[in-house]
Amino acid sequence: MGIISAIAVFFVIWWTVLFVVLPFGMRVPENEELRLGTQEGTPTNPRIGRMALITTLISIIVFVTYYVMTQVVGFGLDDIPSIIPGT
Incomplete structure (x- = not known):
């Protein structure tokens, strides 16, 4: 993940958390x-x-969790099993 992508993801997380908080x-x-x-x-x-x-504090925690799961552990959308049977 590049720095621009990381900033964009953090920005989206921050605005989402703002409307919750x-x-x-x-x-x-x-x-x-x-x-x-x-x-x-x-x-x-x-x-x-x-x-x-x-x-900001909650967003940092969420972003670090997202970063670790996607970049360090390697979890991605392909790892989520298909919900529709037979596909």
Whole structure:
């Protein structure tokens, strides 16, 4: 795997993990806390930096697992048995 491919795979993993991690710990404001001009579902304290850090750490773990399984162990799509019988 080349460096460009590795960056592309990491980028896809990072965005996927971001959308999984983003809702964790979000709190929506109560009616009395709602400011004029904001929607009801707007989080009160989104902590985007913290979410990006958590996303990066989880993505590194997932990417290292992917890299070891595909490059070191040699596991690939051809190793997955066929689901359709008779093919």
